[in-house]
Amino acid sequence: MTPRGWALLALAGLTVALVVLAALLIPWHRPPAPRADQLAALGDLPAEQVAKGREFRAALRPGGYAALAVGLLIALALGLTPLGSRLVELVGRPFGGHWVAQAVLGGLAVMLVADLVTLPFAAWRQSVLTRYGLSTNGWSGWAVDLLKSYAVSAVIGAVALFGFYAVIRLAPRWWWAFGAAGAAVLVVLLSFVLPVLVEPVFNRFTPMEQGPLRTELMSMAARDGVPVRDVLVADASRRTRAVNAYVSGLGPTRRVVVYDTLLREATPAEVTAVVAHELGHAKDSDVAVGTLTGALGAAAAVVALYLLGSWGPLLRLAGVDSVAQPAAFPLLVALVTVAGLVAAPVQALMSRRVEARADAHALALTNDPESFESMQRRLGSVNLGDPDPPRWEYLYSASHPSTVERMAAARAYAREAGR
Ligand SMILES: [Zn+2]
Numbered sequence: 001m002t003p004r005g006w007a008l009l010a011l012a013g014l015t016v017a018l019v020v021l022a023a024l025l026i027p028w029h030r031p032p033a034p035r036a037d038q039l040a041a042l043g044d045l046p047a048e049q050v051a052k053g054r055e056f057r058a059a060l061r062p063g064g065y066a067a068l069a070v071g072l073l074i075a076l077a078l079g080l081t082p083l084g085s086r087l088v089e090l091v092g093r094p095f096g097g098h099w100v101a102q103a104v105l106g107g108l109a110v111m112l113v114a115d116l117v118t119l120p121f122a123a124w125r126q127s128v129l130t131r132y133g134l135s136t137n138g139w140s141g142w143a144v145d146l147l148k149s150y151a152v153s154a155v156i157g158a159v160a161l162f163g164f165y166a167v168i169r170l171a172p173r174w175w176w177a178f179g180a181a182g183a184a185v186l187v188v189l190l191s192f193v194l195p196v197l198v199e200p201v202f203n204r205f206t207p208m209e210q211g212p213l214r215t216e217l218m219s220m221a222a223r224d225g226v227p228v229r230d231v232l233v234a235d236a237s238r239r240t241r242a243v244n245a246y247v248s249g250l251g252p253t254r255r256v257v258v259y260d261t262l263l264r265e266a267t268p269a270e271v272t273a274v275v276a277h278e279l280g281h282a283k284d285s286d287v288a289v290g291t292l293t294g295a296l297g298a299a300a301a302v303v304a305l306y307l308l309g310s311w312g313p314l315l316r317l318a319g320v321d322s323v324a325q326p327a328a329f330p331l332l333v334a335l336v337t338v339a340g341l342v343a344a345p346v347q348a349l350m351s352r353r354v355e356a357r358a359d360a361h362a363l364a365l366t367n368d369p370e371s372f373e374s375m376q377r378r379l380g381s382v383n384l385g386d387p388d389p390p391r392w393e394y395l396y397s398a399s400h401p402s403t404v405e406r407m408a409a410a411r412a413y414a415r416e417a418g419r
Helices: 003-025 035-044 047-079 082-095 099-131 138-170 175-202 212-224 260-265 268-283 286-308 312-318 326-366 369-382 391-397 403-416
Strands: 205-207 231-234 245-248 255-259
Touching: 003 175, 003 286, 035 403, 047 082, 047 099, 047 326, 047 369, 082 099, 082 312, 082 326, 099 138, 099 326, 138 175, 175 286, 212 231, 212 268, 212 326, 231 260, 245 268, 245 286, 255 260, 255 268, 260 268, 260 369, 268 286, 268 326, 268 369, 286 326, 312 326, 326 369, 326 391, 326 403, 369 403
Parallel strands: 231 255
Antiparallel strands: 205 231, 245 255
């Protein structure tokens, strides 16, 4: 069998593995959040809060979708015309067109162009956040964060680009197999390492101070049988008023992180409800499952790019001879961008199902649907969410159930528990 035949087989195998994993590990059954309860919850929210959330979301929308559209257009313009390959060659020219310069500097240049073109939309978004009082870090803080995130992606991008094109040179016929394995390993590594290495670049973390809340959270985690090493507080208030909490890392690096804004805004019972939700993620190994599906997806993407990349018309559009040359990187970016936009609603759906399961876990663990519901109200109000967003937007991009869905889930739980 030819390398191409093996690649087809590998892609089929990876696709089957992904579908089976998703079928088995994503809680597809619909969580109990009846629409009648949702509408009742919506009616109970202060009209002013609903109006403000909707106004804020509407203010963000034009810039958000324009950024998506412009990002797609620039990716297509660089990848499906010779413009991108010329840019890569141009950047490599001072170095005699050496492949390392083309691969690393050329690749980073392509990424930088995409970042710069969407920069005005990012700035515009920041101005909306500031106008609505959600952002607290000012323009200089925003610029510093932006430069930090450029630096982080440049370092990761340079390593990945060098590794990818080095493998292609070392194994010209089988690079897709090594590339797929490498991409999968990179996803796993980033999931382990990123929280530990990158989060401190943006936030300072301190262990939550001793007291009744910390004691309650640690004993709840123990009761839940979830090994959580620590509860950390992030100094998120430096840049935002938004409240949040999350679980990050796997195994020994796993910790629950609570924004300091959450501690300031919410009652201890509400903080407990949020942490119970995060414990649900830990208990169901949502990070591990997400990492595994991400790794398989990345491997499948590399194989698919290899197969698509032998298609003549595509190569002619990009003005390259082979997908294996660094000048074809913009073509790969274009294909990945399109794939990302197509995959977004599927990812959002899986994320919402997983989030609904963590909500159900929180309700069962705390048996306190009142605090859970008041926390959802508070989350929605502080983060200026639309409690019942437009259906199309919800289906395309919502990573969490809506505020009214989550309130309705709490009401359904309370009813079932006979409270
Ligand atoms: Zn969650």
